[in-house]
Structures are given as C-alpha cells and as structure tokens.
Amino acid sequence: MLATIYDKVKDSAGRTQQVTPQVKQLLEILTSAMSSHEILEALGLKDRKSMADLYLRPALQSEFVEMTIPDKPTSKNQKYRITDKGRAILAIETKGK
Secondary structure, X not given: OHHHHHHHOEOOOOOEXXXXXXXXXXXXXXXXXXXXXXXXXXXXXXXXXXXXXXXXXXXXXXXXEEEOOOOXXXXXXXXXXXXXXXXXXXXXXXXXX
C-alpha cells in the first residue's frame, strides 16, 4: 500500500516530490471542492494574491489540486479539489510526523 502511495508522488526524475508547508496546509483543508474565497477563509488569510502564489499555484503545478472547471480557470464558479496524488502526498507527509 505504501509503495503504491509513493509511486503516485514521483516526479519525472523518479524522486518523491517535496511539499511546502503552505501546500500541505492547503491539502489538509480541502476536504471537498472549495472556491478560492472559501480556501482564503479556511486558511485564515486576507490576501488573494498571496494565497494564489504560495498555496494554490504550487499545488496546481504539482498536480496535488485540480480545478473543477479546467477549461475556464477564471470562472466565478471555479472550485478546487484535492487529487489522488494530493491525497497520497498528504498521507506520506502525515505518516512522517
């Protein structure tokens, strides 16, 4: 089981991907699909730009989080949800505590 989890979080060079504390915090609060405003509130942040730069974009780029409407990234109905890869990395990070 753990080997399967590790396989899901490998980068193109075969290394396990690293997670910033901010991305880990985002993964922990994404229990269901959430809008950027809901994420902002759940994280206790006030600045959307900081949230996007430090939390959301890195998680999206690492494929730990995905958009619910990927073909319309600026849609007012856009929400974000954790992926299987995100769940796997969260399991690894939590197990390491």
